[in-house]
Amino acid sequence: MSILTLIIKREFIAKVRNKSFIVMTFLSPLLFVGIAAFVGYLTTMKAEVKNIAIHDETGLFVKEFKNTEEYKYLDLSLIDVKILKDSIVNESYEGLLYIPKVADTKILESKIQYVSNDSPSLTFLDQTEDVIAKKITKINFENAKLDTLAIQNAEAKVSISLTKSSGEEGVKGLNEIKIAIGGAFGYLIMMFIIIYGNMVMRSVIEEKTNRIVEIIISSVKPFQLMMGKIIGTSLAGILQFFIWAIIGLSLMFAASVFFGVNVGPTAKIPPEMLHSAQQELAGTAQMYIKELWDLPIATLILSFIVYFIGGYFLYSSFYAAIGAAVDNETDSQQFLLPIIMPLILGVYIGFFTVMNNPHGTIATVFSMIPLTSPIVMLMRIPFGVPWWQILISIAILFGTFFFVVWFASKIYRVGILMYGKKPTWKELYRWLKY
Template sequence: MNHLPLIIKREYLTKVRNKSFIVMTFLSPLIFVGIFALVAYLSNINNDTVRKISVLDESGIFVNEFNSTPHMQYNMLSGIQVQDAKKIAENGEIYGLLYIPKTESLDELSKKITFYSEDSPSLSLMNDINNLLEDRVNTLKLKEAGIDSETIRNLHINISANQETFQGKETSKLGSGLKLIFGGAAGYLLFMFIIIYGNMIMRSVIEEKTSRVIEVIISSVKPRTLLLGKIFGTTLAGITQFIVWVVLIMVLMTVVTSLFGIDASAGSPSQQVLENSVNGGTQQIMQDVMLEINNLPVTNLIIMFILFFIGGYLLYASLYASVGAAVDSETDTQQFMMPILMPLILAVYVGFFTVIDNPHGAVSQVFSYIPFTSPVVMLMRIPFGVPLWQQLISVFILFATFIAMVWFAAKIYRVGILMYGKKPTYKEIFKWLKY
């Protein structure tokens, strides 16, 4: 193990001095920010589009119901046939025609209303139109039944139950959403980090093996030491690149948004909701958000994120390194990648479809202890409140499995690193473990 620091330093410097590594370190944030700026710019253009809709209301029920907005202009038609209205809309700069026929009953009317357009309209547009029509028709239906719709609205009471833990801590309805965002982001970040930098370790092993450099190194260094050095060195290089990405993306996004006046949230549903819920509504949302952020165990989240992030990556990195040692080219790795990726993919699915629904259920708990899925699943469970002893047990199992996996991976690494010209099978790799 005396050579371990030297190997780590060599691997780290080899990676960070590589031209492609340097180029991608600085080019990736530029591409990311460029895509962000392009999407935001196109969204702003899309939001500036004014849609003109003609309304032919033969029933006379909705004459005063359609009010134009900055992005939606309604033109009420009268005294013409529907076929003529369709030709006018089709030949002019009209987005669509809403045809409301005259019928004998409201029930019949609800089935006869038609929206004509050149292509399929957006779901949000049709929802807005349908809601407007539905409100008016329901109001008239209540009047036909001799019921005052305004009285019903006044008698309607909205209930939002207060949320509080048994220990007396207040929570809000936004709590689950914030916890889900953090857990999902943490799990997905680990998932991507493992895939990107695990492949980097695997390619590094394959390159040294094919160039026969490994034969010189292995003569003075034990395979296990070399394996650990590659894992730790590449990990440090990956963390360095990740930190540079975060810093550059934050700086570039600040510069781009200030220079070009891009509003990333313009036109988004959340932004529109906030604009509509002025004064008290917006203030209440902000209060709920701050309340939930204060209730989150931030220190616990950060510490456990680091531990699971490191443990999960090291575990999978040892598997990637052993695969790289077993093959001669990157194309030969495909048969061995599926068993490695399947637990990761399973962890993401379990996290999003099980933890979200019941973070303390049996399935969630079991997968948060299995070392190949615990980094993702436990990270998604922690924001919802997991006892510290469960977290510590999961961390212990994860790092213990990493140590055991390094022992197995080193056996594969020791034999496979000197094997050339033959594609190994699972049976042969199993034999290597016995050497």
Template structure:
């Protein structure tokens, strides 16, 4: 154990004292915050630009239906010929020209939009809906149907959701749960990929420098492998904590000093929240408060450590088996595939049916359970499923560490040979 502690300390200090580690630790939050500020600035800049659209309505029935807004201003050019209107739009560099032709009763007018570049989809959708609503109302009136009576007769139905014990919830609760679970699962995947590769590169570096031959003479290979995994993980956690603290502080300072409105980046989500009634907002807050935060936090730590340890052992074994990073490509697909599969299952299967067969099975498979189970927990998971999932994960970690230690023990001293899967299987028998 004493050697293991020394290796952990050595790996940790070697990582945190590395110049590139220090530079990226402090530079990454700056780049991240800079990107957020730039995007917010561009969004604010884009929202300040009001597009000017000219309308050439030959029928004279639609021009008054288009109302100005902060994004679009409409100008009536119906009194001039279409070709002359095109010339005016080009000369004054308007956003475009909307041309509506003459049309007979019970027909649809020919509508054209002339512009230098293709207009935005949302803008065209707004134009089409405005004209369609006008035509619909006119046809209803022609048939002697009172449009105001129809609008007054429209009923709005809201389905109340509650479980059998009487706890009420809302339609937004699924998205709230998916947000918390998805954020936890995605964060775990990124941590595994980033710092698992760091473990692999560390092993390859010491192997190619022949330093490992000296170290292995006084330390057991399994202790050396575990020390690298634990030391690198502690360095990664240190870096991540610094990122969170620095990023939060810098984002707050920049938004206060530069006066950039970060809320502009929220877009449709912010508008959806603003349109919610007081009861819906209150229900949304209750849904968030009702989440099993303590269980989610504990499970995140457990699956975070377990998942990282599982994949780091695989990364260490791959690093010991090859001489350079180029040779690792043949082994990376079996490592990345379960992680990507877990993410896709989480976002497409869990949100649709968190207690279905697919979601349940993949939350039990150790290679995908750290991600899928974290996404399922906000929806409520029986304790026995958590126990089975965690037990399988622990057993798999023990098996993978044993296999990785076997490969590590032989591969760490092998040079000049590109092993295949058959060769790795032979190493397990040594």
């Protein structure tokens, strides 16, 4: 058995036998499910109703406001405004909407006040302004002796239906769903690159601090030790992903059996059990399910594994070099930001560029750049990416990994035996020449 294989085996067993690794491997899926259920429960809880006092001196607007689950409007136009304002101070009401009486509706547009102790939400203000604006517009039409009913009937309500070039009916919002799926995979890669990369860095720092590395390095080349740590930790990460996938599928199967949730692409709802509106909603849901099932799921999953391995190998080389260059985690902070920034950039490029133009120049270029391709390419794949672009991106990613390993091993070789001195960027550059 080669030395590299022994190092990989040692690192893998050390990570897998770690108690925190075992606990989080089986506990994390349950935590995610529990958090999702808790968030779902919170969304079903009714918010506390807020009482909004209305003092309408015109008598034209108070009836336009309808109570909702969140706001209750109270007509207090007969009570003096000063008393109502005092009530606001004493928090008897959430706020006071004061509509004064003026001679012209044009003047009224800028005279309405909302009095409250706390600043209201923009949504509440927009809705309130919209109600008042519609009423003033209607009054202006009537003053101009315009037929408001005819104007209302003349208002066009356009609903564009989507159709594919193949003739099949399309659905709205599919791009948002695709970017959410790709973004979830990309975000997982970013999160686990940081998590497992830090594990490699801590492992190097720990061995360096305990002086164990001085014994190991006498019989093992620094390059072999670095590669063994990277590959051993990556195998532990892949095993963890595999276990999570099994647990996730098991939970989905349990949900389908015990709660009657059909998670397959051919879920059917009996038409006789539904009213027409419900049938339309069910039909729309079936279309979304069909569109999701038509996504390149196999390509996405396979690419996720490949890009996870490539991205992890690439960034872990940086983490290993940093771990060898410093004596403790505090000293490593100055070197971590340049490593994390490309990952964050990839997320922003994905959400703000890929969704609007997945095959544009910016999205295509950043899906080829190895520091951002593990995230950006995974966000592009749900939109359909030519296979040759994926292959080129993967080839560049792994080619860059071998290049980074070459110069990272130079830093690792020198830094692994350096103690008691905080390295600078200038010194790291000097180590590359040794």
